[in-house]
Amino acid sequence: MQIPGFLLLAVLVVATALGVVLLRNPIHAVLLLSINLAGVAALYLMLHAQFLALIQVIVYAGAIAVLFVFAIMVLIPGKEETGPDPLHAQRWLAVPLVGLLLLEVLLILRSSAFQAGPPAPGAPTGVEPLYRLLLTDFLFPFEVTSVLLLAAFVGVMALTKKKAS
Amino acid sequence: MVPPSYFVALSAVLFAIGVLGVLIRRDPLIIFMSIELMLNAANLALVAFGRAHGSADGQALALFVMAVAAAEVAVGLAIIVSIFQLRRRLSVDELSVMRG
Numbered sequence: 001m002q003i004p005g006f007l008l009l010a011v012l013v014v015a016t017a018l019g020v021v022l023l024r025n026p027i028h029a030v031l032l033l034s035i036n037l038a039g040v041a042a043l044y045l046m047l048h049a050q051f052l053a054l055i056q057v058i059v060y061a062g063a064i065a066v067l068f069v070f071a072i073m074v075l076i077p078g079k080e081e082t083g084p085d086p087l088h089a090q091r092w093l094a095v096p097l098v099g100l101l102l103l104e105v106l107l108i109l110r111s112s113a114f115q116a117g118p119p120a121p122g123a124p125t126g127v128e129p130l131y132r133l134l135l136t137d138f139l140f141p142f143e144v145t146s147v148l149l150l151a152a153f154v155g156v157m158a159l160t161k162k163k164a165s
Numbered sequence: 166m167v168p169p170s171y172f173v174a175l176s177a178v179l180f181a182i183g184v185l186g187v188l189i190r191r192d193p194l195i196i197f198m199s200i201e202l203m204l205n206a207a208n209l210a211l212v213a214f215g216r217a218h219g220s221a222d223g224q225a226l227a228l229f230v231m232a233v234a235a236a237e238v239a240v241g242l243a244i245i246v247s248i249f250q251l252r253r254r255l256s257v258d259e260l261s262v263m264r265g
Contacts (some may be wrong), residue, residue: 006167010175017179017202021186026194033198040205043175046167047216049224052208052231059231064201064238071194071242075249087258094188102181109174129221130228136223145232152236159243 006046013039026072034065051127172213179206191256193245197238203232 016036020029037060044053136143179202186199208227215223248260 002167006171010171013175013180014182017182020195020198020202026192029195029198033201036202038207040209043172043209044212047169047172047212049212049216049227052212052224052227052228055228055231059235060201060205062191064235066199066240067238068194074246077183091189094185095182097186098185101184102177103179105177106174109170109177123214130224133221133225134228137222138229141229145229148236149232152239156239156243159240159247 002046006043009039009042009046013043027069030065030068030072033068036060037061037065038100049130051130169213169217172216173210176206176209176213179209189253191258193257196240196257197245201234201238204230 012023015038016032016039019032022038023029023032037056041053041061044050044056183199183201183203183206186202187196190196190199210232211223211227211230213223215221215226252259
């Protein structure tokens with residue numbers, strides 16, 4: 001009974017992803033990207049990953065999309081793809097190559113290893129198993145992530161700072 | 166109940182679209198958004214597999230992928246902005262100074 005909802009979300013997500021890739025104007029691409037990310041958040045909800053859906057909306061649609069919009073404001077792009085294209089012949093090769101990749105992945109999916117039945121009965125729901133895991137098995141990566149975010153923060157400050165001289 | 170393999174197939178399609186964007190576009194911003202699409206596809210597959218196996222490991226990994234993606238976008242956009250300030254033009258094909 002959830003299949004129609006899933007198909008609706010899948011069509012929305014794929015259509016917005018194609019829009020991100022194919023549209024000329026980066027602002028339109030950012031808007032479609034946030035719709036796409038919200039759609040993926042809804043898919044997380046269908047997978048009973050409520051915490052991830054929330055984080056997806058806050059971090060991606062909230063922070064990353066805004067960051068992209070600010071970058072577009074600073075860069076005033078839109079004229080990058082009008083000049084001569086040195087790789088024009090190679091660029092059209094990309095479409096059949098991507099088709100081949102997709103075919104390959106879908107063929108692997110059809111093999112027996114991924115024919116999982118219904119979800120396992122003890123499947124976790126809610127936030128509690130996730131944060132228990134984060135503070136036990138994944139404690140070290142969790143702490144390393146904080147160092148990574150600090151390094152990224154300092155690196156961005158250093159990169160964008162105007163030279164004093 | 167939607168079977169998890171549907172979600173994995175959808176994530177494969179999203180990943181392929183992201184690869185297409187990286188291959189055919191020249192605007193670094195759009196390439197970055199395509200990379201975000203690919204990271205999201207990987208996250209979706211992780212969560213779907215975690216659901217299929219009845220453990221929260223997939224969700225924990227997806228959380229780390231999100232943190233790394235946020236750091237990557239911040240640093241990447243800063244690099245793009247400083248390249249733009251240096252050259253006043255943005256096309257990934259022209260940035261071949263460091264080619265060997």
